[in-house]
Amino acid sequence: MKGRIGLRITSSILFLFSFILFLSGCVLQRRSVSALERYYDSMPLPDTHPLSIEKKRRKSKDAQNKGLQGGSYGDQQRVLLSSATYSPLERQQELEKELFKSVGYVQMVAEFDDICNAVLVFSDLDRVGSRASKVLMYPAEWDMQLDMPLPQIMEAQKQLQVQMEQKRRGVRRRPKKASMKVVVEEPNAPNPLDPPALIRQAESTRPHYNTARRLLHLARIRYSAILLPVPETTMSPLVLLNMTDYNRLLYLSHPAQVMRNMDDLLLHAPPAVVASPRAIGETGVSPHFLLVSPSESEFGDLKKQQGWNSRTPEKVKGLLERLYSGTAMILPRWPYEVYTSELFRSSVGARTSTWSAKKIIDEAYNILFDGARTDENNKQQIVPQPWKLKSLEEDVAPQCAKVFNEEGEEQLDCTNRKIWGTLYEGFRRRRMEVCGLDLEA
16 A cells, blocks of 8 residues: 555656646747747848748738727627638738739830830730739829729729620620510720820820820729839939839830740849849940849939939940949840840851851840841941831841751741741731731831
8 A cells, every 4th residue: 555655656746747847848949939039030131031021911910910909899800700711822822912012114105105115015024924013104294194093993904804804705795585684785884994084184285195195094904004103304214223112123125025024033133233234245234124123322322423314225324334334233135135136137246157046036035126237337227116117028127148058059048037027017916906006107
């Protein structure tokens, strides 16, 4: 009997010590986790980092919890319902959505004639599946009067999506045979692509004012572009340095054709204030393809420079060379910046004779219609842009080159001419389909 009592006492003591050790381990583990959380919370991370996005989500959730404690019963029910239906997939989608909001593509238009070219770039980005933001900057002096509340914009986008889906399927509203009800379509139903009505007499007396409003509104509704009117004196690509709401922006010159998705470049390129390919035949960087990381300090230094707000490519190139020649990250010109004028050359840069125009075009991300060609004497000549050309049969396309086949026989190689014609014809067709504009020749 005494032995059993001693065994029980010993077992109780061992259990008590084990329980104390277990509690001590839990406390130490909790303290370690709390210390790690405080450390990560104090770490300065870029806004695009997953941990930074997670911090924002936690703060938002904490704010909801505080509101839940002091809110009405209806508010509490809504918060509880949203929390219960928030799946990991939805959470990942929200994180990606915030990530893509922090980067974007920028188009600038200084003339009415440029708006369609900018819209076509957004159309290409939409076609290749880009999810980044799209920003279209235009002079505020145009007085476009395009202000719309966000709910109205979203409703117009929803209507447009329904119309496009019906058009794609070829669906037409008709009454069912078994039903005696007749559905009458409203002849004056609002078109979501119609810009808002003018609220005052337009200050602009320039021709094609209404067409310009229509195209700007089209960019906003169809391609979710952010319309940003700015003073005409600040219409320079380098003003992107002041757009600190974004982590990174990509300025693309126009007219151009985007061939591939460049979201990965926006999200994962190494950090640099300015990144750009080299200008053709020069040591400076190109003003037509600028990857910019906005910075208040960099923009402050820029404003100290004479002519900082110049928008002509030559002056922008001079500023870039003066400020960032030693610090800019140099991107490969191929595949990010290919010019149509290069199709007039038998070879490009230091490439060998095996250089293939078709291979370069197939791998290109962005093709710029620079409206030029190089003649046999290496002199630049002006070539009409696609919408200015009456016919592709005019003698402005690249000439067929004489080459020798494997048997040593001379023959004509018209590859460059065919590629040039395909690019020009495609641009003309998209200009009609997207903008509804005919040729201006």
